[in-house]
Amino acid sequence: MSTDLGLPPVLDPEAAKNVLLAAPRGYCAGVDRAVITVEKALDLYGAPVYVRKQIVHNKHVVADLESRGAIFVEELTEVPEGRTVVFSAHGVSPAVHAEAQERGLKTIDATCPLVTKVHHEAKRFAGDDYDILLIGHEGHEEVEGTAGEAPEHIQLVQSPADVAHIEVRDPAKVAWLSQTTLSVDETLETVAAIREKFPLLLDPPSDDICYATQNRQLAVKEIAQDADLVIVVGSGNSSNSVRLVEVALEAGARASYRVDDASEIDEAWLEGVDTVSVTSGASVPEALVDGVLAYLSERGYPAARAVHTAEESLIFALPPELRRDMRAAQAQG
Numbered sequence: 498m499s500t501d502l503g504l505p506p507v508l509d510p511e512a513a514k515n516v517l518l519a520a521p522r523g524y525c526a527g528v529d530r531a532v533i534t535v536e537k538a539l540d541l542y543g544a545p546v547y548v549r550k551q552i553v554h555n556k557h558v559v560a561d562l563e564s565r566g567a568i569f570v571e572e573l574t575e576v577p578e579g580r581t582v583v584f585s586a587h588g589v590s591p592a593v594h595a596e597a598q599e600r601g602l603k604t605i606d607a608t609c610p611l612v613t614k615v616h617h618e619a620k621r622f623a624g625d626d627y628d629i630l631l632i633g634h635e636g637h638e639e640v641e642g643t644a645g646e647a648p649e650h651i652q653l654v655q656s657p658a659d660v661a662h663i664e665v666r667d668p669a670k671v672a673w674l675s676q677t678t679l680s681v682d683e684t685l686e687t688v689a690a691i692r693e694k695f696p697l698l699l700d701p702p703s704d705d706i707c708y709a710t711q712n713r714q715l716a717v718k719e720i721a722q723d724a725d726l727v728i729v730v731g732s733g734n735s736s737n738s739v740r741l742v743e744v745a746l747e748a749g750a751r752a753s754y755r756v757d758d759a760s761e762i763d764e765a766w767l768e769g770v771d772t773v774s775v776t777s778g779a780s781v782p783e784a785l786v787d788g789v790l791a792y793l794s795e796r797g798y799p800a801a802r803a804v805h806t807a808e809e810s811l812i813f814a815l816p817p818e819l820r821r822d823m824r825a826a827q828a829q830g
Contacts, residue, residue: 516793517724518786518801519716519776521809525709527609528553528780530813531586534607535562537815538583541822547582549573549589550638552607553780554735556757573597581605587638588612590645605819611677611707612639616646618701622672623647627699628665630654632687633676637736640676656683657690665695672699677707678737678779680744681714709779710737712807714744720774720804721745726766727753730785731778738778750774758785759792773798 524532531552538546544566551559551569559569573596576582581603584593588608597604608616622629629651633640644651654660654673665671673691675684684706692698704711721727727745731738738755745753756762767773773793777786790801814820 513771514798515772516790516798516801517720517772517774518790518803519713519720519774520803520805521709521712521716521807522777523779523781523783523786525707525779525809526811526813527586527611527707527709530815531607531609532558532562534605534815534819535567535583536565537819537823538581538605539566541819541826542581545580547576547580548585549576549582549593550585550587551734552583552585554587554738555732555778555780555782557732557785558780558782573600573602576600576602578602583607585638586612588616588642589638590642592645593642605816607816608642609677609707610813612642614703615643615674615677615701615705618674618705619643619646619651622674622699623650625670626650627670627672628652628667630663630671630673630691631675632673632679632684634679634736637676639678643674643676654687654691657687660687660690660694663691663694668695669697670699671695671697672701674701675705676736677705678710678735678740679706680740681706681711682744682747683740707779708811709809710740712809713737713741713776713779716804716806717741717745717774717776718748719806720776721748721750721753723772724750724774725770725772726751727774727776728762728789729753729755729776729778730758730781730789731755732757732780735778735780738781741776741778745774745776756789759788762789762792764796767793767796775801 545568548569578601583605586609631651632654727750729741742753742755
């Protein structure tokens with residue numbers, strides 16, 4: 498159903514209705530790597546394989562992996578000693594790694610390499626004795642993992658409103674980092690507010706917001722401009738999916754809603770709607786997008802026309818500990 502035709506981002510003047518489909522959308526390289534990591538671990542070690550937190554923030558992906566034998570837990574105390582546990586794409590703190598080692602757990606770290614980069618930046622800034630302002634959402638696993646790298650140096654900033662309350666030891670030694678899945682525009686607004694208070698603010702060596710998050714936000718801006726309705730496929734705990742709804746509305750969409758799948762679409766949303774645009778968050782399987790397009794087709798909307806704003810070809814290698822065990826199994830087999 499979802500065919501990328503590469504047509505220009507313009508509405509068909511002859512058509513009564515239009516459906517525009519963002520490209521890129523859906524799985525990013527980090528999510529793909531994390532999901533495949535759990536699948537390969539189940540194949541290699543057999544069920545059950547434990548996963549700390551949701552491997553990625555999508556309830557359909559989690560349910561599918563559970564059906565194959567993955568067991569998702571909130572804390573390592575729920576994992577029997579000596580068993581295999583996968584760390585999610587969002588990353589964990591050094592304290593979690595230490596706890597796993599103490600309990601004799603076999604660990605496979607599926608942290609997205611772009612999140613790992615932020616962890617390295619946190620350690621480097623802390624090593625240089627900087628106060629680090631981490632822009633992100635309180636309670637998000639990624640924020641907890643990054644903050645755990647240098648808790649005595651890091652304080653969380655959730656919005657520009659928080660900046661007035663920031664206190665640092667030395668205004669000349671302040672750096673900022675961010676959660677990788679935030680709104681680009683909102684993050685830049687927060688950084689500007691911080692820099693106004695601390696003019697010598699040090700930037701990270703490279704942009705922390707991941708390429709996939711940025712690409713999906715640019716794509717939704719393009720398809721939202723002339724849209725009566727933007728449907729974002731993604732789970733409610735997916736930060737990047739929630740941001741896509743906000744970005745769509747800011748870009749001019751008359752309405753935008755997030756759904757886990759087509760079953761959550763309210764038919765009333767389509768009343769008087771000629772142009773529907775569709776996209777999905779970075780942890781969403783394409784089959785769920787296909788379901789939304791099928792729903793629209795059944796209600797008289799034409800086939801979707803893809804609007805390309807970027808090409809993505811990045812692939813991350815599987816975690817080294819998993820690749821090592823896969824090679825050993827192949828050698829024995």
